[in-house]
Amino acid sequence: MTRNGVLGGGALGLTAALRLAQRGESVVLFERESTPGGLASGFKLGTSYLEKFYHHLFRSDTAALALIEELGLRDRLVWPRPRTSTLIGGKRYQLDSALTVLRFGAVPLVDRLRLGAAVGYLRLERNYHRMEHTTADRWMRRYMGDRVYRTLWEPVLRGKFGDRYDEITMSWMWARIHQRSPNLGYLRGGFQQLYDRLAEYIRQLGGETRFGSEIIGVRRDGAGTFCIEATDGEHEVDRIVSTLPTALTIKLTPQLGDNYSARYGRLDSYGAHCMILALDRPLTDVYWLNICDPGFPFVGLFEHTNYMPVEDYGGRHIVYLGNYLPMDDPLFGMNEQQVLERFLPALRRVNPDFLESWVTDHWMFKAPFAQPIVTLGYADRLPPHETPLKHFLVANMSQVYPQDRGQSYSIALAERLISGLPGAPPR
Ligand SMILES: Cc1cc2nc3c(=O)[nH]c(=O)nc-3n(C[C@H](O)[C@H](O)[C@H](O)COP(=O)(O)OP(=O)(O)OC[C@H]3O[C@@H](n4cnc5c(N)ncnc54)[C@H](O)[C@@H]3O)c2cc1C
16 A cells, blocks of 8 residues: 655645545645644634634635535535725725726726726636736736726735736736636635544544644655654655645755756745734724735735624634735744734724724734745746656645635645546546
């Protein structure tokens, strides 16, 4: 029986481990954190789990929806249509339907019509390859007009990619607009339930899950087997599925070689930073607020309890304040108090009545490798799943291109990978 070692216990690693266990193979999953779920994991608050980073699903997230059903969690899935808006010139514009685009008073009517036509085209066009060789900056300026671009899209791109905003391929933007539904799916009680259930199911099928086990090295020995060196000891396996970021996989596995490292080790990504506030009252009436105004210390504000009931969190109103930044940005070095001092004054620009005394609790989370930087030519720089080491496979978030990251894409990637292994029954 093949012994598999799965590195990483996020959506991708857990799904890969489950599918391997379902094939009757031996599997051990290694996860550095004490709980499963990776970027989509949560912590207990009131009667629910709250994600460390804001999360929801779209109707098009079919792989995640099928897995939720398979694991018996479908009755917890809800589909509200919360308000999503954009802050421009201190004013909130709802922008989530054709009608709201027509009413988008930040630009003249002629620009709104152009914006609507271009968004309509992106939703209908299926061939993203057409947009792969141009930047979002160039494409959107050209088809939506300079004013719409500067008012709306440039701040969005800058928020995600900072100074590299004008290098991002239009195919990435296409994926963000093409399929998204206005109704947003949430697993009432938190996505952590999905990941806990996955881990439990892997164990029921005879697989092993090792949480709190950080990989510190992987090497292949003379007999062709792999030795996984983890903080809780050494483990021998026949096949590796690494779901860790490629750069980290390379660092942990010197035998992948210099050529591989030179070719695939440089895919950039930003880290994610999130401050979560619990308030004693609502801050806004929207769930999702893109910040397009300059001078804010965060790029998005997500009031989760305008999406899920406040009772699920013991009556606390939950607000996420998010940033994507290079991992050496000073924000990642600040403590919670310093970040609060920087962030809280800006909330008055969103709600002039806001007082710091409304904040009853707060949490801060940071994650490296959280947002791949999808610049021109990205597809050519993506590593294949096979590596120079036979039976050492790489499958991670950066490979879901042209999609942006997402739980469902990681789940689908894991399923494709495992079903493509020799001896797999057709799914
Ligand atoms: C701010 C933010 C908002 C998001 N919003 C959404 C959303 O609304 N909807 C959605 O579907 N998706 C969203 N995502 C994306 C989603 O979280 C990811 O696409 C998905 O969780 C990725 O799963 P993964 O398993 O591929 O990667 P990860 O979750 O990153 O899993 C990798 C795992 O490897 C572990 N690991 C790392 N190093 C080691 C080591 N040395 N040893 C052992 N383990 C290690 C990590 O702890 C982690 O658990 C969001 C992400 C962020 C950052």
